[in-house]
Amino acid sequence: MVQPSSGDTRLRAAVIGTGGISKEHLGFLASSPRAELVGVCDLSPVAVAHAATTYATRPFSSVDEMITATRPEIIHVLTPPNTHLAIATTALRAGAHVVCEKPITLGAEDLEQLLSVARECDRHIVENHNYRFNPEIELLDGLLAAGSLGTVAEVEIRIGLPVTDPAGRFGDPNLTSPIHDLPAGVIHDFITHMVYLLAHFTPGVDWSTVDSQWNNHAGVAHFPVDDLDATLVGVGPDGAVHGRLRFSALMAPDCFEITVRGTEGYGQVELFSGRVSEVIPRPVGKQLAPIANMMIGGLALFAAGPRSLKRKIMQEGPYVGLAKFLDLTYEALGRGEAPPVTPDDMLTTSRLIDRLVAGRSPQIGAS
Amino acid sequence: MRVLITGATGFVGSYTVAAALEAGHEVTALVRPASKAPFAALDSHPRLTLARADLRDGRSLQGLFDEIDVVIHLAAAKSGDFATQFAGTVLSTENLLAAMTDSAVTRLVAISTFSVYDYTHLKAGSVIDERSPIEPNPLTRDEYAQTKLIQEQLYRDEMARREVVILRPGMIYGRDNLWHALLGGELGPLFLRIGRRAVLPMTYVENCVDAMVAAIDAPGVAGETINIVDDSLPTQAGYVTVLERQMEIPTSIPVPWPVMRSAAAVVAFANRRFAGGRAKFPGIIVPEKLDGRFKPFRYTNERAKALLGWTPRYSLETAFERSLSDVDLVAERAAVVS
Numbered sequence: 179m180v181q182p183s184s185g186d187t188r189l190r191a192a193v194i195g196t197g198g199i200s201k202e203h204l205g206f207l208a209s210s211p212r213a214e215l216v217g218v219c220d221l222s223p224v225a226v227a228h229a230a231t232t233y234a235t236r237p238f239s240s241v242d243e244m245i246t247a248t249r250p251e252i253i254h255v256l257t258p259p260n261t262h263l264a265i266a267t268t269a270l271r272a273g274a275h276v277v278c279e280k281p282i283t284l285g286a287e288d289l290e291q292l293l294s295v296a297r298e299c300d301r302h303i304v305e306n307h308n309y310r311f312n313p314e315i316e317l318l319d320g321l322l323a324a325g326s327l328g329t330v331a332e333v334e335i336r337i338g339l340p341v342t343d344p345a346g347r348f349g350d351p352n353l354t355s356p357i358h359d360l361p362a363g364v365i366h367d368f369i370t371h372m373v374y375l376l377a378h379f380t381p382g383v384d385w386s387t388v389d390s391q392w393n394n395h396a397g398v399a400h401f402p403v404d405d406l407d408a409t410l411v412g413v414g415p416d417g418a419v420h421g422r423l424r425f426s427a428l429m430a431p432d433c434f435e436i437t438v439r440g441t442e443g444y445g446q447v448e449l450f451s452g453r454v455s456e457v458i459p460r461p462v463g464k465q466l467a468p469i470a471n472m473m474i475g476g477l478a479l480f481a482a483g484p485r486s487l488k489r490k491i492m493q494e495g496p497y498v499g500l501a502k503f504l505d506l507t508y509e510a511l512g513r514g515e516a517p518p519v520t521p522d523d524m525l526t527t528s529r530l531i532d533r534l535v536a537g538r539s540p541q542i543g544a545s
Numbered sequence: 546m547r548v549l550i551t552g553a554t555g556f557v558g559s560y561t562v563a564a565a566l567e568a569g570h571e572v573t574a575l576v577r578p579a580s581k582a583p584f585a586a587l588d589s590h591p592r593l594t595l596a597r598a599d600l601r602d603g604r605s606l607q608g609l610f611d612e613i614d615v616v617i618h619l620a621a622a623k624s625g626d627f628a629t630q631f632a633g634t635v636l637s638t639e640n641l642l643a644a645m646t647d648s649a650v651t652r653l654v655a656i657s658t659f660s661v662y663d664y665t666h667l668k669a670g671s672v673i674d675e676r677s678p679i680e681p682n683p684l685t686r687d688e689y690a691q692t693k694l695i696q697e698q699l700y701r702d703e704m705a706r707r708e709v710v711i712l713r714p715g716m717i718y719g720r721d722n723l724w725h726a727l728l729g730g731e732l733g734p735l736f737l738r739i740g741r742r743a744v745l746p747m748t749y750v751e752n753c754v755d756a757m758v759a760a761i762d763a764p765g766v767a768g769e770t771i772n773i774v775d776d777s778l779p780t781q782a783g784y785v786t787v788l789e790r791q792m793e794i795p796t797s798i799p800v801p802w803p804v805m806r807s808a809a810a811v812v813a814f815a816n817r818r819f820a821g822g823r824a825k826f827p828g829i830i831v832p833e834k835l836d837g838r839f840k841p842f843r844y845t846n847e848r849a850k851a852l853l854g855w856t857p858r859y860s861l862e863t864a865f866e867r868s869l870s871d872v873d874l875v876a877e878r879a880a881v882v883s
Contacts, residue, residue, distance in 0.1 A: 198628040224639045225631070228695060232684075347629065351579035352599045399579075491824045 188214040189512055192248055192274075194241055194265055195256030196220040196229045198347075199279055202500045203254050208233040212508040216248035241265060245272045252277060252511065258356035259367070263288050266303060270295050275511055276303040277504070280370035284361065286528040293521050304507055304519045305527070307374045309434075311499035311506070311518075314447035314454055315375070318438050322379075326458040327440030329416035333379045334437045335372045336422075338429035342398040348427075351399045361535045362392065363402045365425050369534065371434075372423050374527045376410075379438050380421065383414035385530065390537035396428055404428055408534055423534070434496065449496050452489055453482040546761055549573040549613045551600060551641065552620030554583040557656075557717055557750055561617060563878040564754040566592055570761065573613065575600075575620070586876035593879075600637035603644065610648035615761045616641070617654040621696070627688045634692040638699050645707075652708040652767070654760045655700040659715045659746050659772070660690040664836040672843045673746070675713075675770045685833035708767035710760050715774040715844065719750030720868040723788060727838055728781055729797055730829035736795050737829065740802035741782040743841035748775045749864035751874065752857040759853040766852050774844045775857040784861070791865050802839055809835050 191213045193203055200218075207215040219238040220226035230237035238244035245253075245268075253269040255262055255278040263283050266276045276296070282305035283289045296303045309315060321327050341348040341364055348357065348364045360366035390408040398404060405428065410421035434449040443458035455478055460470040489495070507517040548565050552558040553574035562584065565572045573594045576583050580597070587593050598605035600620055610616070618641060622633025645653075663678045665685075683691045703709050716727050727745050729738040748756075756773045760766060779787065788794055809832045816824045828834040849855050859867065867874060 198626075201628075222636060222639060224635055224695065224699060228631075228635070352577040353601055491826065492820065493823065493825050 187512060188212060189251045189508055190214050190216045190249065191252045191254065192217040192219065192244055192250035193229075193254045193256060194219045194244075194269075195254075195258075195279075196222070196225045197256060197258075200229065200256050202497050203256060203277075203504070204229060204233045206501050206504045207254075208235075210505065210508065212505065212512055213252075216250055217244045219244045241268060245269070245274070250274050252508070255279065259284060259360060260356045263292060266292055267295050270299045270301050270303060273299065273301065275301050277306065277507060278303060279306050280374075281305075281360070281366065281528070281531065282524060283528065286525060286532050289524060289528045293525070296521075302511060302517055303521075304517045305370075305374075305524045306500065306503065307371075307378075307519045307523065307527075308497060308500035308503050309371050309375060309449060310378055311502040312449055312496065313498065314449055314452060315378075315436070315499070317454055317456075318379070318436070318445045318447060321443075321445045321456060321458065322438070322440070326443055326456070327438060327445060328442030330379055330414075330419060330438060330440050331417070332420040332422070332437075332439040333376055334422040334424075334435075334439075335375055336424040336433065336435045337368055337372060338426045338431070338433045339368070340430045340432075341427045342396060342401055342404055344398075348400075349398060354400050358400045362406070363400070365403060365406055365427060366531075366535070368425060369406065369423070369531055370527060372425065373530050373534070374523065375436060376421050376423065377523065377526045377530065379436075380412070380414060380419050383412040383419045385410045385412035385421070385533070387411040388530070388533045388537065390423075390534040392537065398427075401427065406534070408537075451482065451486050453486075454478060547571045547573070547612055547614045548617060548761055549575060549596070549610065549615075550617045550619060551575045551637075552618075554580050555619065556719065556722055557754065558619050559584065559875050560719070560750050560754045560878070561619060561757055562587065562593065563875045564751075564758045565617070565761070566590055566879045568758050568761070570758075573609075575609070578605075584875075586873055587879050590879055600640055601632050603640035606640060606644035610645050610650050613648065613650050615652045615654060616645065616650055617656070617757055617761070619656050619757075621656075621693070623689060625688070627691065630688045630692045631695075635695045635699070638696045642699060642703050650707060652710065652761070653700070653703060654757060655697075655703075655709055655711045656757070657697045657700070657711050657713045657770075658689075658693045659713055659774075660686070660837060661694050661697055661713065662837075664840050664842070665833050667840075667842065669841050670843065672845055673772075674845050675772055675848055682833070685831075686837060687828055687834055690837065704768050710763075710766040710768075711770040712757060712760060713770065713772045714753050714756075715746030715748050715772070717750050717753050718747055718868075719864070720874065722750070723792065723865070723868055724794060728785065729800075730827075730838070732827060732829060736797040737805070738781075738785075738797040738799045739805045739829065739835075739839045740841070741799070742780050743802065743839055744778045744780055744843060745784055746774050746842070746844045747778060747784075748773050749857070749859050749861070751864070751867070751878070752859055755858055756849055756853055756855045759855045763853050769848075769852055771849050771852055772844070772846065773849055774846050775861070776846065777860065778844060779861055787861060787865060791869050802841070805829070805839070806832065806835060 191207050207213045215235045217236045218229045226237040253274045255265050269276045343349045357367050392403040393405040394403050406425040408423040437446045445456040447454045455475045457471045460467040462470050510517045548570045562574050571592050577599050578597045622630040661679045663680045683694050809830045812830050
């Protein structure tokens, strides 16, 4: 078992995989007082050399060599999803905690196996649920905690990303990646975000109905489906709950909207722009409350403009929650406590994704 | 020679294919799998072969170089975020070099760029040549310069294994590419014409590909780095004056270079002072990026002429005439020998 180095409270961290998301992880590790970046590993010598130079750490082309040489206490697994199970298992068995990109495995069965290894090794493994830690989601959490929304009755999550664009990473007809081979293709890479957010706002809900309509509207190469329209109905501790998940790989502009409707009011956020609005009971009486909500909503919308510009200039993109997720995870692990994303969170998410994907086959090719 | 050309369907690539055919070489044009009828005018050329592969996918390159003597590596990503350009330029080159490892390829004609130079620390008005220092702080530059700098290092590493000649073309202009980034930049809905008197480090595409093809079998160029710019380089104002006579140019607002550079310096100071340098602004108000496009320097092509025996074939005026004519320039050149 790897032990923390004496006198240094920072956790020794290593990263496997230098793809697009690695910039966020490496940026956090290179600047966090809770972490000491000890190595980065990738099969591409030039990619790993560039990452090592940029973030002042040691480059490796072999996971085993990196583990032996650096004895990391936490390993970030940022490789394609089909490799997570094997690499995360190696990391856990080497005595390291694991932070793993989503989707953590290709299904709940593999996740159960991975969690079993983690328990056996007395290590933690956490899947990146970064958007849960974005300030807009925390605002919704605050409204719920304050009772402003009442009890949750409906959650609608909508992502529009024209990822079929041939000029983009996924729509390029010349190149496929392991992401294209996921059970629901490229959309599978995004639905983890939608499902963990749904689960976050509907704790304890037993979804009796999961109706997922998968469509292929455009027939773009390498996209088995380009659209998901799923409705869910369940019962939670406070009664019936409805869920709606919409993903379109064709719609522009980019959007990531979450609406949480309760018995008293609703909150709506858009994570890419940071726009927020809330319609809740106001202390001005029932008759004036709609007017107060409209005026406050108008001001909030107006304020979203400058805030969006500031975010753009200060490079505070939608990944702002990732740094917070990592910070909380490192803080917890440093104290020997459980990380903020629990095995139950991951299993609930993974099992629901399995149910969504199970409804895929009949709609393949439909338009 | 048996020559493989990457990036063969691009603006420069198609002219390079034609020039290599004109020079009598057996040409394999590497095109991406989804490219459709890339060389309609050259389809029947007896010395042209198409090979379909994507350089970002190393597996697709196996066996491509078995019957190749020289590779001209043009392919690069010119837009997109860092990850996109890193994949399209750096990883592609890494894959190319790996696939060439056990091949009989004797020479790599490696296409780099003028963007690699350290414009900020070079004195305005000085001569930029092959000995000028390259950018020491890539992160201050745009993604294109960053990734081309890494790519050039890969080329230098490759020199231990085979003959490599690095060509650094200036801004390549030609048909559909006459209005370019060295004349100004967009700021929101506005197009700012930045500066008037800076000499433009340019090369007309048909001149540039002559230099590339000359590098295929020029003696004594292994390990050399060679800048490619034309003779009698115009100033920004001179270029636009010639251009205006022949085509409509975009409506733009003229901004003197000292004004723009000073504004960028103020923005950079404010960024450091109030935002810890973390704020990100459009490239034309970032000093290092601005210097890379508009700072006035002088240029020379003496080394290209001496080492490659190259002389630019077309003047600026003739280049404009050809670019705006109805002639199929690619077919015309290849037809010389077909």
